[in-house]
Amino acid sequence: MNYRHAFHAGNFADVAKHLALVTAILHLRKKDKPFFVLDTHGGCGRYDLAADAAQRTGEAEAGIERLRVLAGRQDLPEALAAYLEIVAQEGAGFYPGSPLIAARLLRPQDRLVAIEKHPEDAAALRAALKPFPNAKAEEADGYRRMTALLPPPERRGLVLIDPPYEAPDEFETAAEALTAGWDRFATGIYMLWFPVKSQAAADAFCGEVLAAGITKALRIDIEIGTPPRDAKERLTAAGLMVVNPPYGLDTQMRAAAGLLAGRMGEGTRLSVVWLAGEGR
Numbered sequence: 388m389n390y391r392h393a394f395h396a397g398n399f400a401d402v403a404k405h406l407a408l409v410t411a412i413l414h415l416r417k418k419d420k421p422f423f424v425l426d427t428h429g430g431c432g433r434y435d436l437a438a439d440a441a442q443r444t445g446e447a448e449a450g451i452e453r454l455r456v457l458a459g460r461q462d463l464p465e466a467l468a469a470y471l472e473i474v475a476q477e478g479a480g481f482y483p484g485s486p487l488i489a490a491r492l493l494r495p496q497d498r499l500v501a502i503e504k505h506p507e508d509a510a511a512l513r514a515a516l517k518p519f520p521n522a523k524a525e526e527a528d529g530y531r532r533m534t535a536l537l538p539p540p541e542r543r544g545l546v547l548i549d550p551p552y553e554a555p556d557e558f559e560t561a562a563e564a565l566t567a568g569w570d571r572f573a574t575g576i577y578m579l580w581f582p583v584k585s586q587a588a589a590d591a592f593c594g595e596v597l598a599a600g601i602t603k604a605l606r607i608d609i610e611i612g613t614p615p616r617d618a619k620e621r622l623t624a625a626g627l628m629v630v631n632p633p634y635g636l637d638t639q640m641r642a643a644a645g646l647l648a649g650r651m652g653e654g655t656r657l658s659v660v661w662l663a664g665e666g667r
């Protein structure tokens with residue numbers, strides 16, 4: 388396991404993924420009934436953007452750092468305003484990972500379990516989640532724990548599957564995990580992140596996931612024109628497949644697209660496409 392999210396925290400892909408996460412959790416909060424959030428690949432939870440890892444890639448600088456100035460503006464779409472507020476709560480130079488973002492949105496009746504396999508990152512995650520009594524960090528294999536934790540007793544919730552795609556067969560593993568989760572908890576919201584290195588491969592991947600019989604799914608893609616510091620080998624496009632997307636996710640993401648592109652530079656493009664169900 389060589390992948391460490393500290394090198395990428397707050398980059399363009401995190402911005403789109405975390406904005407979608409906030410939008411979906413805000414939707415779950417609209418009803419009083421408790422909800423459950425499962426983050427199968429949690430990372431560290433909180434990132435110091437002044438640390439060597441983040442500074443070496445400059446990815447946050449080209450991502451979240453360009454958006455902080457928007458915080459507090461009165462004309463922002465609701466979810467973007469909430470996301471930037473959560474980021475601001477960490478203080479300048481720090482960035483919350485997905486488990487910390489989710490933990491900040493829990494109400495007393497809601498619950499989060501975040502899994503992380505890397506022992507050092509799992510320890511950091513545990514520390515980041517310590518102030519949140521309803522949030523639990525586990526050092527384990529996220530795929531295995533996912534089957535054990537679904538369906539949740541709350542019968543409402545969201546599963547974020549955000550693997551590092553280090554292993555050559557990880558696309559297959561992630562797709563299988565999503566469909567296995569969906570078999571157990573078909574009404575849950577699932578967010579599956581994936582890197583886009585070739586459009587054809589990404590399209591085929593989404594097709595495979597849908598083939599399991601999923602009837603409602605949205606795809607959110609973000610791409611940037613040039614990688615930070617022009618490092619050619621860096622990722623410039625990423626996608627998020629959302630199964631059972633909550634009402635309004637598509638419009639909130641589209642509403643934020645122009646603002647993100649305006650701040651993150653020419654060539655930044657956020658697209659939202661229905662793969663199955665509504666809007667198709």
Ligand SMILES: C[S@@+](CC[C@H](N)C(=O)[O-])C[C@H]1O[C@@H](n2cnc3c(N)ncnc32)[C@H](O)[C@@H]1O
Nearest residue numbers: 392428429430484485503504505528529549551
């Ligand atoms: C892309 S990062 C997660 C970022 C995080 N979800 C966020 O948005 O802030 C992927 C993480 O998965 C961890 N990981 C790798 N294999 C895993 C597995 N089988 N189970 C749980 N975590 C794993 C890596 O150590 C890494 O921290």
